[in-house]
Amino acid sequence: MSGCRKRCKREILKFAQYLLRLITGSLHTDTVEDEMEMATVRHRPEALELLEAQSKFTKKELQILYRGFKNECPSGVVNEETFKEIYSQFFPQGDSTTYAHFLFNAFDTDHNGSVSFEDFVMGLSILLRGTVQEKLNWAFNLYDINKDGYITKEEMLDIMKAIYDMMGKCTYPVLKEDAPRQHVETFFQKMDKNKDGVVTIDEFIESCQKDENIMRSMQLFENVI
C-alpha cells in the first residue's frame, strides 16, 4: 500500500514538473532520473610475466591471445552475451546458446558473471597445454553444472541436449528425438562404475583413461595457437 502511495506521489510530482515546464516553455532536457550511471567496466589484466608464470603459454602466444581478446572486447571482460554470440557465429546451423552458457560457467571460475583475460588464459592453458588429468578435470567441471562434485543423469542430459542443439537439424542421418537420452544412457553405462546413478570425478577420470578414443581425442587440439 505504501509502495502504491509512493508511486502515486512520484507520478504526481512528475506531472506537476511537466506542467511547469510546459507553461514556462523550458526546453525538454533529460531528467536526472533517466540518467543512469553507466558503469564502464575496464579491466586490466595482470602483468605479462605473471601470466606467463601462471599459465603454460609463452610470451608471444600470450601476446597473440591478448590482441585478439582486446580487439573483440575492448573493455577487457567477456560477458555471457558475447560468449553466446561468438559461439553462434562458429556454429550457425544450430542453437549453441545453451552450450555457450555451460561453457561460460566453466570459464568463469570465480562466478562473477564475466570472464576476464586471466580466466580466459587459465582455461585455455589447461585445455591446450595441460595434462590429460587436468583436461579431464576441466571436462568434469563443465559437465557438473551445479558444481557439487557429482554428475547426475539430469545434468548429463542437459549437456547432451545442448550439444545436440548445437548440431541443429543438419545431421545425416536425421537424429531421432530421444537420441540425447540414449546417448546419456550409453555414457552412464560406460562411466558409472558402481551404478549409483551419479558419476564422481574419480569414476570419470578412470573410465576415460581406459577408453582409447577419448585419450586420443584429448590430444587433438594441442597445437591450436
Next chain:
Amino acid sequence: MAAGVAAWLPFARAAAIGWMPVANCPMPLAPTEKNKRQDELIILNVSGRRFQTWRTTLERYPDTLLGSTEKEFFFNEDTKEYFFDRDPEVFRCILNFYRTGKLHYPRYECISAYDEELAFYGILPEIIGDCCYEEYKDRKRENAERLMDDNDSENNQEGSMPSLSFRQTMWRAFENPHTSTLALVFYYVTGFFIAVSVITNVVETVPCGTVPGNKELPCGERYAVAFFCLDTACVMIFTVEYLLRLFAAPSRYRFIRSVMSIIDVVAIMPYYIGLVMTNNEDVSGAFVTLRVFRVFRIFKFSRHSQGLRILGYTLKSCASELGFLLFSLTMAIIIFATVMFYAEKGSSASKFTSIPASFWYTIVTMTTLGYGDMVPKTIAGKIFGSICSLSGVLVIALPVPVIVSNFSRIYHQNQRADKRRAQKKARLARIRVAKTGSSNAYLHSKRNGLLNEALELTGSTEEEQHMTKGTSLIESQHHHLLHCLEKTTVSTNTIPPPRPGLCAWHGLPMDKVPTECSEVALGQAHPVPGVCQRGWF
C-alpha cells in the same frame, strides 16, 4: 565468418574438448599447420605515409587486393615494403576496415575518389557499415543525378548534328530558340503576341469614356471591332504556332498530352467556340464565361520564362505538402465554423446563419484577413474567434517552409546546371586546343627528328642537342607511336621512286639514306633551308 571472430577460433577449438568424453567414436585428425609463419609486421607505404599492420590482419579478407597475393605485385625489394601510389587519406579508412571489420565513409571525401579507391583495393562498397551507409548512398545518388543531368544537357546541345530532317530541325528550333535566328524571331514574336493578347483582355474591360445616354461603356464594347481584330490576329498566330508544333513533335500523342499543349488549346478554344456560337442567344451567358479562359494565355509565358517553369515544377513536387495544408485547413475550418455557429447562435441578428455561412468567417479569420463583414458578438464567440485566428497562423505557417526549401533547392539546381553547361563548353574548347597543340607538337617533332638525322650525318652535335631538349621521354615515345601508326597505314605506292643511286633530298647514296626520308618527304615542306642543297623533284 567475420574477421573478428577468427580471433576466437583457438578458443572454440579448445572448448571442443568438452565434447570428447561424450563422443562414442574416434575423432578425425586435426589439420596440420603447414608453413606456420610467425605473425609478422608488414609495412604498407602509401605515397610516403607508412602504415604497419600484422600480416594476419590483412589476410582476414582474402578476396581483396591486400589480403591476397595480389599485393606482391607492389612489393618493393629494396625497401622491403609494399608501395602504393594512392591517396593515403582514403587508405586510412581501408586499413581500418581490415582492423575492425567495418568500412566507414568519411564525409569530407569526394564520392567518386572514394569509389575509385575501393575499386582499386578490391573492396565492395556494399559492406560499408550502417553508420555511414546512408550518407554514402545519398552522395552517390546525387552524383549520379548530376552525371545524368550532364548527359542530358549534352544530348540536348549536341553541336552540329548532321542530317536532321526538316521536322527535327523545326522541333529543335521550337524547343531551343537559341539554335537559329529564325527560331529566335519566332520566339520573340509569339511572346509579343501573348503579351498583346493578355493586355487586350485586360483593357477590354476598362471603362473608357461615355456614350450619350449616360452609360459608361467598357472599351471592349466601344471599340468592339478593333478588339475583335486584335483577338483574331492573336488567335491566328497561336493556332499556327500550335499546328506547327504539332507537326514537328516527334511523338504527337505525347505532345497532345503535355501540359503546354493543353494550355495552348485552352487559350484558343474560346475564340473558336465564340465564332461558332455567336448567334445562339441562350448560351451567350456561357459564352461570356468562356471568355474567362482567355486569361490562360498568360500561362503560355512559361515557355518563355524559366522562373515560371521552376515555380510550376516546385508546386508539382510539393503536391503532398500542399495537399496536407489543404486537408488540415479544411479540418480546422469545419471545426471552428461549427463552434462559432453554436457560440453565436444565441446572439440576435447574428450573421452566422448556418455552419456553411460560418465557413466564410473561419477562412477569413484563419488566414488573418479579417474583412470584418462577419464579426462575433458574444463573449464565447470572441474567445473562440481569437483561438481560431491563432491556430490559423500556425496551420498555414507549417507547410510553407517545406515548399520554400523545395523551391530553393530546385532553383539552385537549375543555376548549377546552367553553370556546369557553361563550364563544360569551356572545358571542351580547351581540350580541342590541347589536341591541336599535341598534333602540332607531333609534326614539329617529326621535323626535328629528321633534322637530327640530317645533323648526325653532317656531324654537328650541338644543334642536335638544341633540337631534342624540347621533347620529354613520354612525348618522344608518344610521337614514335604515332609515327608507327602512320607507317602502318600510309600506303607506300604514292611515293615516286627516287633517282636511282642517290636520294635526292639528302644528296646521299641510297644505302645511307635514313628510312624516314621517303615517307616524310610526302607531305612535308622543306624544314630548314640551307641544310640540304637539293630540292625534291
